[in-house]
Amino acid sequence: MAERIRPVARPRLYEVIVEQLCDHIATRNMQPGERLPPERELAGQLGVSRASLSQAFVALEVQGILSVRHGDGAVLVRRPVEGTVIRALREHADRLPDVIEAREALEVKLAELAASRRSDDEMTAIDRALWVMASEITEGDRGVSGDELFHNAITEAAHSPLLARLMSEIAGLIRETRIESLSQSGRPKASLGGHRRIAEAVRQRDSMAAGRAMAEHIRLVSDVALLRPQVAD
Known part of the structure; x- marks a missing residue:
C-alpha cells in the first residue's frame, strides 16, 4: 500500500512574526545592543495583536537573540542566522x-x-x-x-x-x-x-x-x- 502524503503543516502566527522580525533586523543591519521599535508601534506595523508579538519576542528570547526586559523593550543580543531560527523554534516545541x-x-x-x-x-x-x-x-x-x-x-x-x-x-x-x-x-x-x-x-x-x-x-x-x-x- 502506497504511503499517504502528509498534510502541509501550517506555520503558527508567531512563527510568521518571528520571520518578519528577523527580516527587520537583517535589512536594517541592526547590531547587538540596539533596540527594536516599541511593542505597540511594532504590532501596528505588523498588523498583529501585542499578545502575538509578545509570543514572538519570547520565542526569540529563548534562543538568545533578544533580551526583553521591563522598561528596556526588546534589545538585540545577537543577530539571527538566516534559515535556522524557525527550525530551532520547532525543535524547542517538540x-x-x-x-x-x-x-x-x-x-x-x-x-x-x-x-x-x-x-x-x-x-x-x-x-x-x-x-x-x-x-x-x-x-x-x-x-x-x-x-x-x-x-x-x-x-x-x-x-x-x-x-x-x-x-x-x-x-x-x-x-x-x-x-x-x-x-x-x-x-x-x-x-x-x-x-x-x-x-x-x-x-x-x-x-x-x-x-x-x-x-x-x-x-x-x-x-x-x-x-x-x-x-x-
Missing part, C-alpha cells in the same frame, strides 16, 4: 513536553528531600529567593532571576548530589521553559504563590506537602502558549 516531564520527576523529589534535610541557612536562602522574585514582580519584571534562585535553593537544600547533577544537565532547557512560562499573562504572581506554598511545606519539614506543592507548581508553569491549540489573531 522537546518541551519531555522537559516538563523531566522537571516534574526531578523537582518533586527534590522538594520532598529539601523538607526533610534542609538546614536553617538553606531555609534562609529559600526565603531570600522568594524576596528577590517578589521584588522583581513589584518592579514590573517577570521574576526570572528570583524563580531560578528559588529552584536552585530547593535543589541545594535537598542534599542529593546525583539529582543536583541531573538538574544541572537540563538547566539550559529549564531556562527556556522558565522564560516562556513567566511571560504568560498573570503567571509571575501565580508562580510566586506556588513557590510560597512549597517554601512553607519545606519550613514545616512536611515532605508530602512539599512534593505535592511542587507537583502543582510544575503543572501550573507548564501551561504555555506554545503547547496550546492555535487560535486566530
Whole structure:
C-alpha cells in the first residue's frame, strides 16, 4: 500500500512574526545592543495583536537573540542566522513536553528531600529567593532571576548530589521553559504563590506537602502558549 502524503503543516502566527522580525533586523543591519521599535508601534506595523508579538519576542528570547526586559523593550543580543531560527523554534516545541516531564520527576523529589534535610541557612536562602522574585514582580519584571534562585535553593537544600547533577544537565532547557512560562499573562504572581506554598511545606519539614506543592507548581508553569491549540489573531 502506497504511503499517504502528509498534510502541509501550517506555520503558527508567531512563527510568521518571528520571520518578519528577523527580516527587520537583517535589512536594517541592526547590531547587538540596539533596540527594536516599541511593542505597540511594532504590532501596528505588523498588523498583529501585542499578545502575538509578545509570543514572538519570547520565542526569540529563548534562543538568545533578544533580551526583553521591563522598561528596556526588546534589545538585540545577537543577530539571527538566516534559515535556522524557525527550525530551532520547532525543535524547542517538540522537546518541551519531555522537559516538563523531566522537571516534574526531578523537582518533586527534590522538594520532598529539601523538607526533610534542609538546614536553617538553606531555609534562609529559600526565603531570600522568594524576596528577590517578589521584588522583581513589584518592579514590573517577570521574576526570572528570583524563580531560578528559588529552584536552585530547593535543589541545594535537598542534599542529593546525583539529582543536583541531573538538574544541572537540563538547566539550559529549564531556562527556556522558565522564560516562556513567566511571560504568560498573570503567571509571575501565580508562580510566586506556588513557590510560597512549597517554601512553607519545606519550613514545616512536611515532605508530602512539599512534593505535592511542587507537583502543582510544575503543572501550573507548564501551561504555555506554545503547547496550546492555535487560535486566530
